[in-house]
Amino acid sequence: MTSDSATSLRQVRSFCRFCSALCGIVVTVDGDQVVEVRGDADHPLSRGYTCPKGRALGAWHHHPERLDVPSVGRGTAQRATDWDAALGDLAGRLQATANEYGPDAVGMYMATATSFDAAGGRMAFRLFQALGTKSRYSAVTIDTPCRPLVCDQLSGNAGLMPCIDEETAGLTILVGTNPVVSHGHTTSLPDPVNRLRALAAGPRELWVIDPRRTESARLATRHLAPRPGTDHAIFAFAIRSLLTDGGADLPYLERHATEADVHALRMAVEPFDLARATEETGLEADELTDLVAAIRRHRRLGAMTGTGTTMSAVANSTEWLVWALQIITGSYEQPGGLWFHPGFLRCFDRRNLRPSGPDLVRWPG
Ligand code: SF4
Numbered sequence: 513m514t515s516d517s518a519t520s521l522r523q524v525r526s527f528c529r530f531c532s533a534l535c536g537i538v539v540t541v542d543g544d545q546v547v548e549v550r551g552d553a554d555h556p557l558s559r560g561y562t563c564p565k566g567r568a569l570g571a572w573h574h575h576p577e578r579l580d581v582p583s584v585g586r587g588t589a590q591r592a593t594d595w596d597a598a599l600g601d602l603a604g605r606l607q608a609t610a611n612e613y614g615p616d617a618v619g620m621y622m623a624t625a626t627s628f629d630a631a632g633g634r635m636a637f638r639l640f641q642a643l644g645t646k647s648r649y650s651a652v653t654i655d656t657p658c659r660p661l662v663c664d665q666l667s668g669n670a671g672l673m674p675c676i677d678e679e680t681a682g683l684t685i686l687v688g689t690n691p692v693v694s695h696g697h698t699t700s701l702p703d704p705v706n707r708l709r710a711l712a713a714g715p716r717e718l719w720v721i722d723p724r725r726t727e728s729a730r731l732a733t734r735h736l737a738p739r740p741g742t743d744h745a746i747f748a749f750a751i752r753s754l755l756t757d758g759g760a761d762l763p764y765l766e767r768h769a770t771e772a773d774v775h776a777l778r779m780a781v782e783p784f785d786l787a788r789a790t791e792e793t794g795l796e797a798d799e800l801t802d803l804v805a806a807i808r809r810h811r812r813l814g815a816m817t818g819t820g821t822t823m824s825a826v827a828n829s830t831e832w833l834v835w836a837l838q839i840i841t842g843s844y845e846q847p848g849g850l851w852f853h854p855g856f857l858r859c860f861d862r863r864n865l866r867p868s869g870p871d872l873v874r875w876p877g
Contacts, residue, residue, distance in 0.1 A: 524538070550567065561702050615645040658832075659822065669863070683717050719803060721746060723738060723739065752782065777836060
């Protein structure tokens with residue numbers, strides 16, 4: 513924190529809590545008044561970058577409609593009250609709803625802001641545990657339910673989501689995601705344009721699979737524009753090619769997979785030859801074979817799906833195939849692939865995780 517002795521202005525270092533990119537910011541304050549928010553050039557991840565939302569944090573903080581005191585009622589009947597009255601009103605309504613319709617009638621939506629309110633998030637969980645409701649939702653369960661499902665089926669924990677290893681990445685594949693605008697999700701990308709440029713700087717390659725020529729696609733080494741909802745055919749074809757014609761990391765599979773599982777995977781992708789993949793996706797044959805050649809060239813890859821895929825009708829199958837492709841190329845926890853953050857509280861690295869399904873390669877519904 514720095515201050516200007518000639519004025520009452522102070523500069524305070526913090527970070528933006530609007531999204532998971534967590535950009536570093538320098539906030540100029542005059543007393544309790546936010547005067548300016550700008551990117552922190554010394555922040556090691558965001559390196560001075562902020563988006564318009566982050567720079568508008570001051571206006572958001574001082575917005576005239578901000579709730580600074582508890583209030584009850586709706587519309588013109590809304591009025592300020594004290595905490596006892598507000599919490600009593602809320603408790604009565606929740607109890608009445610649970611009594612009449614059962615605890616699942618009380619739902620909870622934990623949005624991004626909850627992630628940055630450690631005490632509030634924890635207390636919300638305790639409240640809903642006490643109510644006994646199963647109706648819990650979040651940005652992940654609404655936007656990307658295939659992610660925790662496939663993570664759980666293949667790793668044994670729904671929260672074990674891999675991140676692209678930006679430092680060692682050779683081949684990065686973005687599927688239905690546009691981080692120039694969204695700033696990523698499980699792999700967060702503050703300063704996305706410079707980060708994507710770095711991932712595309714030869715000999716590195718950045719491939720974007722998206723029906724639309726997005727802002728991210730314009731920065732890619734190659735852009736594939738399949739028909740919407742056909743991404744699964746691309747990955748099934750790639751797995752089939754690598755297992756049949758070479759490119760899969762067979763020593764890795766011998767160490768980490770059973771013969772039966774690899775056989776079941778071969779059978780699952782067997783129908784997806786080049787003819788079927790081109791027919792389903794509408795891509796040219798050389799676009800698909802070039803992608804497989806790129807995977808062979810780099811041996812490992814890091815792929816990230818986004819809502820273009822995860823909200824599609826084939827989300828579960830596509831996410832599962834992306835995991836399968838990364839497994840057969842030995843891309844997890846290896847340079848040039850993806851890494852798992854064990855979490856400070858969850859400590860995944862010290863747990864004995866097991867895939868939850870009876871059959872590791874069963875095709876998710
Ligand atoms: S990308 Fe924008 S909203 Fe997200 S953390 Fe950075 S400044 Fe905030």
